[in-house]
Amino acid sequence: MTYFTFPEGFLWGGAIAANQTEGAYLEGGKGLTTVDIMPTGKNRWAIATGHVDSFKPIEGEYYPSHEAIDFYHRYKEDIALFAEMGFKALRISISWARIFPNGDDETPNEAGLQFYDDLFDELLKFGIQPVVTIAHFDVPLHLVEAYGSWKNRKLVEFFEKYATTIFKRYKDKVKYWMTFNEINMLLHLPFVGAGLVFKEGDDKLQIQYQAAHHQLVASSLAVKACHEIIPDAKIGCMLAGGATYPFTCHPDDVFRAMEKDRESYFFIDVQSRGEYPGYAKRFFKENNLTIKMEAGDEELLKKYTVDYIGFSYYGSRATSGDPEILKQITSGNVFASVENPYLEKSEWGWPIDAKGLRITANQLYDRYQKPLFIVENGLGAVDTVSPDGEVHDDYRIEYLRKHIIQMGEAIQDGVELIGYTSWGPIDLVSASTGEMKKRYGYIYVDKDNEGNGSLQRLKKRSFYWYKQVIESNGANLD
Numbered sequence: 026m027t028y029f030t031f032p033e034g035f036l037w038g039g040a041i042a043a044n045q046t047e048g049a050y051l052e053g054g055k056g057l058t059t060v061d062i063m064p065t066g067k068n069r070w071a072i073a074t075g076h077v078d079s080f081k082p083i084e085g086e087y088y089p090s091h092e093a094i095d096f097y098h099r100y101k102e103d104i105a106l107f108a109e110m111g112f113k114a115l116r117i118s119i120s121w122a123r124i125f126p127n128g129d130d131e132t133p134n135e136a137g138l139q140f141y142d143d144l145f146d147e148l149l150k151f152g153i154q155p156v157v158t159i160a161h162f163d164v165p166l167h168l169v170e171a172y173g174s175w176k177n178r179k180l181v182e183f184f185e186k187y188a189t190t191i192f193k194r195y196k197d198k199v200k201y202w203m204t205f206n207e208i209n210m211l212l213h214l215p216f217v218g219a220g221l222v223f224k225e226g227d228d229k230l231q232i233q234y235q236a237a238h239h240q241l242v243a244s245s246l247a248v249k250a251c252h253e254i255i256p257d258a259k260i261g262c263m264l265a266g267g268a269t270y271p272f273t274c275h276p277d278d279v280f281r282a283m284e285k286d287r288e289s290y291f292f293i294d295v296q297s298r299g300e301y302p303g304y305a306k307r308f309f310k311e312n313n314l315t316i317k318m319e320a321g322d323e324e325l326l327k328k329y330t331v332d333y334i335g336f337s338y339y340g341s342r343a344t345s346g347d348p349e350i351l352k353q354i355t356s357g358n359v360f361a362s363v364e365n366p367y368l369e370k371s372e373w374g375w376p377i378d379a380k381g382l383r384i385t386a387n388q389l390y391d392r393y394q395k396p397l398f399i400v401e402n403g404l405g406a407v408d409t410v411s412p413d414g415e416v417h418d419d420y421r422i423e424y425l426r427k428h429i430i431q432m433g434e435a436i437q438d439g440v441e442l443i444g445y446t447s448w449g450p451i452d453l454v455s456a457s458t459g460e461m462k463k464r465y466g467y468i469y470v471d472k473d474n475e476g477n478g479s480l481q482r483l484k485k486r487s488f489y490w491y492k493q494v495i496e497s498n499g500a501n502l503d
């Protein structure tokens with residue numbers, strides 16, 4: 026069956042992040058990052074939400090980022106596989122601590138800069154566009170210990186230096202950039218999103234929104250620098266997307282759903298429209314929050330807005346104005362949601378809602394009128410290698426097919442879409458749980474949750490399917 030054909034030049038590909046793939050956590054002069062002290066198991070969630078007892082890896086704990094899937098040493102082999110699938114783009118992130126191991130170093134680390142130079146060369150050799158996230162969840166640990174991370178205005182300066190350094194270095198190689206991965210994550214997993222650590226009695230909300238202001242200013246400064254240094258580049262923001270549905274048509278439910286969406290859109294409203302929205306000012310007032318700004322901040326935010334809206338989409342959310350219904354909030358998800366009875370769930374309890382992608386894309390486009398880029402989407406599932414040596418991941422194909430159809434629908438609705446980089450084209454470490462068995466890839470990696478395995482790569486059935494999707498520019502999804 027022929028489906029919709031995507032626009033010429035549509036960027037099909039995949040998305041990965043440094044801390045979930047590279048490993049080699051202390052090689053090439055890299056410093057420790059926040060993710061390097063996040064173990065698997067029961068302590069991970071507490072740390073992710075800002076309760077950190079030790080700034081050093083603890084003996085006896087297992088830290089999946091230390092080796093991850095060893096992409097640092099195997100990127101050539103992996104990129105060859107992406108090229109075989111016909112990737113037009115690969116979204117990666119640069120590890121800040123490879124470039125500035127402590128975050129506040131005078132000069133950048135040449136070995137780190139060289140690593141990404143080589144990586145970009147390898148991609149460009151195959152005609153694959155690098156799409157680069159400047160900060161994807163890994164803050165140099167020294168910045169957390171010495172400055173309190175994004176609580177501190179000093180981070181803006183360090184980030185600007187880091188961003189400027191990489192723009193200058195890669196200006197001829199990278200034309201698509203993104204500032205902060207899932208910037209709204211700061212409200213849900215503050216240590217993951219912004220390296221925030223809380224102590225007893227802290228006013229968490231005040232700390233979070235002040236840190237958000239710092240990231241927003243840093244994001245504008247990065248947009249400014251990017252446009253000045255690489256005039257033909259595009260730089261976007263990145264939202265953990267997923268529309269919030271009202272549980273019923275009761276006005277209280279509808280209003281609550283709008284409020285929940287605004288909690289996330291707040292960040293993009295500033296990054297894309299250039300100012301704090303009225304509803305945020307009201308929220309700050311009613312919660313006694315004071316955002317400390319410096320002279321010139323507002324002008325900066327207004328002047329240097331993003332070129333496109335990048336977003337991840339795994340599923341929709343639902344909420345209610347009724348406290349009784351709110352008791353049914355599903356646990357284990359980063360974004361708390363009332364269970365939607367119309368949707369199926371993944372093995373990790375994440376709601377599966379392909380049409381929600383069309384809804385989310387339309388909402389974002391209606392709101393911002395800027396090109397969108399779906400930079401993450403996919404199904405985290407348990408895969409097994411069959412006795413025939415293959416991975417029959419038909420459930421993943423099914424998930425992706427349905428989402429790609431809805432993406433085509435959104436384009437026909439008039440949404441301007443630059444590309445689609447599905448999450449984890451090669452199995453990688455899960456950000457929320459640290460597991461390996463939560464797999465998203467078209468390529469299987471032989472490694473388990475405890476770190477055992479040969480790290481050997483194996484093409485899954487979805488590998489051949491995605492290759493055909495790209496080859497036909499989305500027309501053949503069968």
Ligand code: BG6
Pocket residue numbers: 042045206207265337401405448454455456457458463
């Ligand atoms: C997004 C992140 O939150 O979702 C990724 O940008 C992450 O880093 C992805 O891996 C999927 O989440 P998880 O927890 O299944 O890895």
